[in-house]
Amino acid sequence: MSTKKTNSARRSENEGGAATGSGGGVSRRRLIGGAGAAGAAGLVLGAAGGAGGYAATRDDAPTALTTLGSAEEMFHGKHQAGITSPLQARGHLIAFDLAPGAGRKEAAALMRRWSAVAERLMAGRPSGDGAGHDTGVALDAGPSSLTVTFGFGRTFFDRTDLVARRPAGLDPLPAFSSDRLDAKRSNGDLWVQIGSDDALVAFHALRAVQKEAGAAARVRWQMNGFNRTPGATARPMTARNLMGQVDGTGNPKPEDSDFEQRIFVQAGGPEEHAWLQGGSYAVVRRIRMLLDDWEKLTVERQEHVIGRRKADGAPLSGGTETTKMDLDKAGPDGKLLIPDNAHARISTPEKNGGAAMLRRPFSYHDGIADDGTPDAGLLFICWQADPFRGFVPVQRKLDRGDALSPFVRHEASGLFAVPGGMAPGEYVGQRLLES
Numbered sequence: 001m002s003t004k005k006t007n008s009a010r011r012s013e014n015e016g017g018a019a020t021g022s023g024g025g026v027s028r029r030r031l032i033g034g035a036g037a038a039g040a041a042g043l044v045l046g047a048a049g050g051a052g053g054y055a056a057t058r059d060d061a062p063t064a065l066t067t068l069g070s071a072e073e074m075f076h077g078k079h080q081a082g083i084t085s086p087l088q089a090r091g092h093l094i095a096f097d098l099a100p101g102a103g104r105k106e107a108a109a110l111m112r113r114w115s116a117v118a119e120r121l122m123a124g125r126p127s128g129d130g131a132g133h134d135t136g137v138a139l140d141a142g143p144s145s146l147t148v149t150f151g152f153g154r155t156f157f158d159r160t161d162l163v164a165r166r167p168a169g170l171d172p173l174p175a176f177s178s179d180r181l182d183a184k185r186s187n188g189d190l191w192v193q194i195g196s197d198d199a200l201v202a203f204h205a206l207r208a209v210q211k212e213a214g215a216a217a218r219v220r221w222q223m224n225g226f227n228r229t230p231g232a233t234a235r236p237m238t239a240r241n242l243m244g245q246v247d248g249t250g251n252p253k254p255e256d257s258d259f260e261q262r263i264f265v266q267a268g269g270p271e272e273h274a275w276l277q278g279g280s281y282a283v284v285r286r287i288r289m290l291l292d293d294w295e296k297l298t299v300e301r302q303e304h305v306i307g308r309r310k311a312d313g314a315p316l317s318g319g320t321e322t323t324k325m326d327l328d329k330a331g332p333d334g335k336l337l338i339p340d341n342a343h344a345r346i347s348t349p350e351k352n353g354g355a356a357m358l359r360r361p362f363s364y365h366d367g368i369a370d371d372g373t374p375d376a377g378l379l380f381i382c383w384q385a386d387p388f389r390g391f392v393p394v395q396r397k398l399d400r401g402d403a404l405s406p407f408v409r410h411e412a413s414g415l416f417a418v419p420g421g422m423a424p425g426e427y428v429g430q431r432l433l434e435s
């Protein structure tokens, strides 16, 4: 948590939704020159004076940024930003492979450069060293809740001669019967997740990360996503996905007593994996939605596929969005109100020995695919302390009998170990690379 959180109107409280469902999330966000409690509109002008951010680095820049522009996520902290941060409107996922000949030394130098640029950009400062190396794409904007999150894939440890320190959580994910994975768009030595509430700020960060890779690493794949823009709804709401469903309700909440243990790697593991303490694992799946088929269903059938009402996300067993699902409740005809194969029933921790994950996705739309249908769906990202106790058992079960399966196709997959947060002066992965 930042000690500098002065004008602390947090958007997670104002906008809700976020990574953790309608209850809001843990946010390390602050507003620079902010407007106090800005309300759900999100675009209220900040109080004049004291405005920081990139805009204020220019002589002719106005001193007041909007609340959206001035919201800032902290680079330093216990965990990296971008995990419990509220969902942002724009996202880029990008995987790199170390270049031929690059090893641990080059990887350490790269992580040092990436950390430095991420810290500057998240604070709303230009990416360069002041000598004109910035692209200028975000010149007028504040940090706009930018987060840049870094992870290491399984192959990173081979390339850097650190196999002895590779945690078991990076064992390859099992194959699932419904997988249709494209290897070229899967995995990678390094992974970067960028999120911002402004598309130009996000692109600016993307270019800076790509440029800083220099000769050390090459882009393996990139995916671009989006979510609802803060302020678009009249009140704080959980986001919807491209099937129109309220998505994120059942997420673990920061206020849950076991939230930290479920999502972040705890102390006490093997010494050789201590570098990952406070970190997490991200499972990334590009899940295509077969929207032409899905949209032919009546709303009632769509609701039976998920087990929740489309309009407000309430469970079919009754109540409101936040009412606990009653998995045993039957209707007058004796049939379960939340069907046996409903997605929310099959995936819930209650039916999976407590297996839980924090889902923090972006939607994507890459036009029309060769088969003439929308190339659109979910960049599904889930966070957990151990993917083999979170994602894997749940996906195994979904693979066997989820009513949603005929309407989705997993097309790419990645698994990354994401180190914990940095202390000032430290770079991401330093504890691994300099041990």
Ligand code: HEM
Pocket: 241, 243, 245, 246, 247, 248, 249, 250, 251, 285, 287, 288, 289, 306, 308, 313, 343, 344, 345, 347, 348, 349, 357, 377, 378, 380, 391, 394, 395, 398, 404, 408
């Ligand atoms: C495009 C693919 C998917 C769509 C459209 C989708 C959609 C949904 C929706 C609408 C809900 C109910 C609201 C909520 O609690 O968020 C839900 C719940 C959930 N989904 Fe998915 N989902 C997808 C893929 C997955 C995958 C791959 C997993 C994990 C392997 C997963 C795990 C979960 C979990 C754990 C819940 C919460 C269940 C609970 O405890 O209430 N979902 N999903």
